[in-house]
Amino acid sequence: MDFNFTEEQGMLRDSLAKMIRDQYDFDTRRKVVASAEGWRKHMWMQFAELGLMMAPFSEEDGGLGGGPIDAMVVMEEFGKGLVVEPYVPSVVCGGGFLKRGTDAQKEEYLSGVMSGENIFAFAYAEPRGRYNLADLETTAKKDGSGFVINGHKAVVIGAPWATHLIVTARTSGGRRDVNGVTVFVVEKSAPGITTRDYPTVDGRRASEVYFENVSVGGEAVIGDVDNGLPLIELVSDEAIAALCAEACGAMKVAQNMTVEYSRQRKQFGTPIGKFQVLQHRMVDMFMEAEQSVSMTYMATLKLDEDTVTRKKAASAAKVRIGQGGRFVGQQAIQIHGGMGMTDELAVGHYFKRLTMIDSEFGNVDHHLKRYTDLSAGAVPVAAE
Amino acid sequence: MNLEFTPEEIAFREEVRAFIEENYPKELAGSGTREDLSREQFLAWHKVLGKKGWSVPAWPVKYGGTGWTSTQKYIWGEENARVDAIMPLPFGVSMVAPVIYTFGNEEQKAKHLPGIRSGEVWWCQGYSEPGAGSDLASVKTTAVRDGDHYVINGQKTWTTLAQHADWGFFLCRTDPTAKAQEGISFILVDMKTPGIEVRPIKLIDGTHEVNETWLTDVRVPVENLVGEENKGWTYAKFLLAHERSGIAGVARSKRGIERLRDIAAKETVDGVPLIETPDFARKISQLEIDLTTLEFTELRTLASEAAGKGPGPESSILKVKGTEVQQRLTELTLEAVNHYGAPYAYGMEATGNGAGIGPDYADYAAETYFNMRKTSIYGGSNEIQRNIITKMILGL
Numbered sequence: 007m008d009f010n011f012t013e014e015q016g017m018l019r020d021s022l023a024k025m026i027r028d029q030y031d032f033d034t035r036r037k038v039v040a041s042a043e044g045w046r047k048h049m050w051m052q053f054a055e056l057g058l059m060m061a062p063f064s065e066e067d068g069g070l071g072g073g074p075i076d077a078m079v080v081m082e083e084f085g086k087g088l089v090v091e092p093y094v095p096s097v098v099c100g101g102g103f104l105k106r107g108t109d110a111q112k113e114e115y116l117s118g119v120m121s122g123e124n125i126f127a128f129a130y131a132e133p134r135g136r137y138n139l140a141d142l143e144t145t146a147k148k149d150g151s152g153f154v155i156n157g158h159k160a161v162v163i164g165a166p167w168a169t170h171l172i173v174t175a176r177t178s179g180g181r182r183d184v185n186g187v188t189v190f191v192v193e194k195s196a197p198g199i200t201t202r203d204y205p206t207v208d209g210r211r212a213s214e215v216y217f218e219n220v221s222v223g224g225e226a227v228i229g230d231v232d233n234g235l236p237l238i239e240l241v242s243d244e245a246i247a248a249l250c251a252e253a254c255g256a257m258k259v260a261q262n263m264t265v266e267y268s269r270q271r272k273q274f275g276t277p278i279g280k281f282q283v284l285q286h287r288m289v290d291m292f293m294e295a296e297q298s299v300s301m302t303y304m305a306t307l308k309l310d311e312d313t314v315t316r317k318k319a320a321s322a323a324k325v326r327i328g329q330g331g332r333f334v335g336q337q338a339i340q341i342h343g344g345m346g347m348t349d350e351l352a353v354g355h356y357f358k359r360l361t362m363i364d365s366e367f368g369n370v371d372h373h374l375k376r377y378t379d380l381s382a383g384a385v386p387v388a389a390e
Numbered sequence: 391m392n393l394e395f396t397p398e399e400i401a402f403r404e405e406v407r408a409f410i411e412e413n414y415p416k417e418l419a420g421s422g423t424r425e426d427l428s429r430e431q432f433l434a435w436h437k438v439l440g441k442k443g444w445s446v447p448a449w450p451v452k453y454g455g456t457g458w459t460s461t462q463k464y465i466w467g468e469e470n471a472r473v474d475a476i477m478p479l480p481f482g483v484s485m486v487a488p489v490i491y492t493f494g495n496e497e498q499k500a501k502h503l504p505g506i507r508s509g510e511v512w513w514c515q516g517y518s519e520p521g522a523g524s525d526l527a528s529v530k531t532t533a534v535r536d537g538d539h540y541v542i543n544g545q546k547t548w549t550t551l552a553q554h555a556d557w558g559f560f561l562c563r564t565d566p567t568a569k570a571q572e573g574i575s576f577i578l579v580d581m582k583t584p585g586i587e588v589r590p591i592k593l594i595d596g597t598h599e600v601n602e603t604w605l606t607d608v609r610v611p612v613e614n615l616v617g618e619e620n621k622g623w624t625y626a627k628f629l630l631a632h633e634r635s636g637i638a639g640v641a642r643s644k645r646g647i648e649r650l651r652d653i654a655a656k657e658t659v660d661g662v663p664l665i666e667t668p669d670f671a672r673k674i675s676q677l678e679i680d681l682t683t684l685e686f687t688e689l690r691t692l693a694s695e696a697a698g699k700g701p702g703p704e705s706s707i708l709k710v711k712g713t714e715v716q717q718r719l720t721e722l723t724l725e726a727v728n729h730y731g732a733p734y735a736y737g738m739e740a741t742g743n744g745a746g747i748g749p750d751y752a753d754y755a756a757e758t759y760f761n762m763r764k765t766s767i768y769g770g771s772n773e774i775q776r777n778i779i780t781k782m783i784l785g786l
Contacts, residue, residue: 007461008392009693075391265784285780292779293707300686307393322679375668378675382666 009303011079015072019079021056026087032352035088039209045167050091054122059097067105068117074244078251078306085255088355090209092125092164098248100126102241103172103189107228115170115191127168127194128245129159129215130238137368139174139238141182144217146175146190153177153227155190155198155220163366165213166203168194173217178232189234190226197221208362209355236313243320244309246367250302250327253363257295257331260338260356264288267342267353284341291337294330301326318380321373328370331360399461406469413438420474426597427476429512429554436478436509446483446507453491453499454507460692471641481550482506482513486559489576489625493617502557502578514552514581516560516603517626520545524774526561527570527623531605533562533577539609540564540577542585546603548768552588553601555581560605565620576622578614585609595760596734630770637769638712640685646719647678653726653751664726677718684711706779710772713765720759731756 011019029049038046053059061076063069070076077098084093096119104116118124135141144157155175165171171192179186192199198220201213229237265288268279278284305323308316335357339346342353364370395403415434421427439445447463449455458466470477487506490498505511522528531544542562552558558579565573579586585608590598617625651674654665664670687707724731730748735757766772780786 007395007464007689007693009690010391010697265786268786279784279786282777285784285786286773286776288784288786289776289779292783293710296707297683297687297711300690301683303391303690304682304686307391322682325676325679326683374672374675374679377679378668378671381675381678382671 011075014070015076015079018057018061018076019083022053022058022080022083023086025052025056026083026089030087030089032088032355035090035209039090039205043167044205044209044211045091047167050125051122053091053093054120058093059101059122060120062097063101063105063116063120067112068120074247074306074309077244077248078302081248081251082255082302085252085257085359086259088209088256088352088359090211092127092167092210094245094248094252095128095164096124096126096168098245099128099241100124100170100172102244103228103237104191106237107191108225110225111191111228118169124170125164125168126170126172127162127165127213128241129162129165129171129173130242131160131162133158133160135160137372138182139242140184140187140235142174142176142187143181144173144175146177146188146222148177149221152221152223153188153190155192155217155222157217159215159217161206161212162201162215163206163210163212165194165201165215166211170194171199171215172228174234174238184235186232187234187238188231189228189237190222191228192220192222192226206362208358239317242367243305243316246320246324247302247306247309249363249366250298250305250323253327253331253360254295254298254302256356256360256363257291257298257334260334260353260360261288261291261295263353263356264291264338264341267345271343278341287337287341291334294333298327298330314380318377321368321377321380324368324373325370325377328364328373331363332370335360395461395465399465402462403465403469406466407472409442409444410469410473410475413442414473414475418476421476432476432479432551432554433509433512435476439478440508440510445478445509446487448484449487449507450491453487453503460689460696464689464692467641468644471645474642474645478509479512479551481515481555482511485515485629486513486578489559489616489629492628493576493625497613498578498616505556511556512551512554514549514555514558514603516546516549516558516579518546518548520547523548524771526626527574529561529563529574531560531562532566533560533564533575533610535564535612536609538612540612540615542577542579542605542608542610544605546605547591547600549588549601549603550599551601552581552603553590553598555588557581558603559616561622561626564622568620571623573620574622574626575619576616576625577610578616579608579610583608583610593761593764595757597757597761599761638684638688638708639716640681640688640712643681643684643712643715643719646716646723647674647681649751650674650719650723650726653723656749656751657726657728670726673722677715677722680711680718681715684708684715687711706775706783709769710766710775713772716765717759717762720755720762724755724759727752727755731759 057070058080060069061072065071080093101116101119104111104119115124119126130139132143146153146155157175171194173190173192175188175190176186177188198218200216203211203213206212268284269277271278301323305319308319338353339357345351346353418431418434436445444456446454447456447458447466451457483506487503490502517526519529519531521530533540533542558581560577560579561574562577563573564575585606587604589602591600591602593599651665654670655663657664659667730752733747735754
C-alpha cells in the first residue's frame, strides 16, 4: 500500500494551484461567470498547456502516462478555486469513453481532447430518468450501416461550450433494460441537434439537448452496440471519483474560510470562534472534510478493481461526500450568519457547488441504495 | 498511490494467518468482545505472542518491537480480528511502556519492559480521580518526598482491571503550589505496596471492569519516578497521544459487521430476513460506509507516520469516529436480536443468555451495547477530542 503522490503529481498540483491563485481569484471568477460566454477559452487552453488534459492518459494514447490519481489532483484544485471549465465532462468523461474506443476514434477525437481543442459534454441524463443510467427514452434506430437518434437529454453540463457530445441511447429492449444501451460520439453541430443553453445555480453552463433524426455512421458507436451500460457505469464511476475530489477541495476551503471568519467576527465582545458550540461544529466540519479525502482516495484507488468492488467504492464515496458536503456547506453558511447569505462572499458559492455535486451522477439516496443492492448481490448487470 | 500488497506482504499475511490458526487458544475463540474474562484468559494470547516475539509490534526494535511496516501492522490487526482474538491489553504495552522507553532511565527499562513484553506483569492506569475526569490536570493525589521515598495519598478512579494489576502508573501532585499542569509527576507503583486498596465499581452492563483505588501513606522508592519531577504532565500527554494505531478498532468492527449481517440474515420480519428489509439493510450500508471511511483515514494516518511526517491532523479523527462506529455497531446488533437482548448474561449464567435462552448470537448483545458507551467517554472524551482539534488544528 502506498498513499504518496509521485513527484510529477506534486508538481502538477503546485503549478495548477499557482495558476488558479494568479488567474482565478474570486472576483475574476464572478465576472467570468456573469459574462456572455460564462467561461474562458484561453484559460482552458492554458490548462491544456500545463498538461492537465494529457495527464491522466497513457503514453500510448499520447498522454503523460498518469491515471485517475492525476485527475484527482486536478479536480481537488479545481474545487478549491471553484473552477467552472469542464474538466470532468470533457477530459474524465469524454476522454474516458474515447480511450476505450477504436484506434480511429482515438485518432479523430482523443488527441483533440488532450490539446484542449475538442471539448466534450456527456449527455446521459434525461428528464424522467433520475439517476438510472439505463432509463433511456432517447432512441437510436438502425439505419443501414448507421443509426438515427431521437430524444431529449437533460442538464448536459458544459454543453454550451462543447464541440462534441457523448450520447447514450437505447438501441433495443425496454425503457429500463440493462441491455440495449449504446454509446455514441457526435459533433454538436450535426444536423438535427438543437440546444437550449442556460446558466446553472453553481456558475456553470448547461443545455437541454434535443436530437431530431440525427444520423450518425456506425463508426460513431463507442464500445459494443446494445452493451454500452458497463462502459457507461465505468466512466460514471470515474467521474464520481473526480467529482469527489472536487468536493474535497471545496469543503476544505469552505471550512477554512469559516474558521477564519470566526476569528474576525465579534459578537457580545468576543470573536465567535471562542464559543465552544461553534468550535465543535467547526471540528465536525473539519472531520467531514478529512473523511471525504479518505473516501476519495479509496474510490479513486479502487477504480481498476473488479466491477462490484469498484461500484461499491464509488457509491460509498459518493454517499460520504454527499453527506459531508451538505454538512460543511450548510454549517459554513450558518456560522457566517447573514454574511454567508450574500452573493458577495465566496462561501455561498462553495455551498452552492457542493450542493450540486450531490446531484451529479446520483445523490446520497441513490448511492446508498446502489451500495445496499450490490452488497446483497441484487444488481443486474449487462454482460461484460 | 496504490492499495496492492507486495508478494512479501502476501507471504507475511500467510505466515501470520498460519501462526494464529495454529497457536490461538481454541477455548477462547470468539471471546474477544467479552468483558468478564479471567486474568489467565486475558493474558493467554499475550504470552504466546511474547514467546514468538510479536507481542509489542509498535515498540522500537531494540526494546523488542517487530520493525513491521505500517502495512504489516495493518495485516496483523486484520488477521487477529478474523478470530476475534483477545489482544494484549493496552495499559502496559501501549501506554506505560512508550513512556518508560522514551523518558525512563536504563534501570527502569531493564526492570519493566521484559515483563510487559512477555505478558507476565499486569499494569493499570492511575490517572482519573473523582474530581478529575476529562479535566485531568486537576489531580489532587499527592506524593510527598520523605528521604528515599515518596509518600502517596489520594484516590484514583476508573482504574480499569486494577483487580488483576501487579503494577500501576500514577499521576501525583508533587508541587502543590504550581499551576494545574505543572507540579505533576509520573510515578510507577507496585500494587502490592501496603496502603493500596482496590474496590470494585460495578458497571451498568453488570461487569466488574473498573475500580476505585485508594492510596493511604503508600511509600514508593524515589527511583520509581519516571523522568523529571514535576514534568509528569508532559509524559501524560505523550501517553494519551502516543498509541493511535488500533484506537480506531477497524479490523474488529469489520468482524462485528460480518456478525451483524449473519444475525440479520437469521432474524425475520414478516417472514422476510431482516437484512432484506430496506430500512435495516441501509442502516448496515451506512455503518459499513462509515467504517470504510474510518479505515482509509487510519491508513492515511499510518502512511503519514511511516513517511516520518508524524501523525497528520487526520489522526485526531480516529478516536471520535472509531468510537462512534463501535457504538453504532453494538446499537444495531441489539436492534437486530430484538426481544432476546433482554436475558441478562453476566453473573447469572444459570438463568440468562448463557444458559441457552434465545439464540446464541443474542448473547451479550445488550450488555456490549451498554458497555461500549464508555468508549466516547474514556481516553479523553469525544468532546475533549474536539477541544484538542479546535486548539491544535483549527488554531482557535
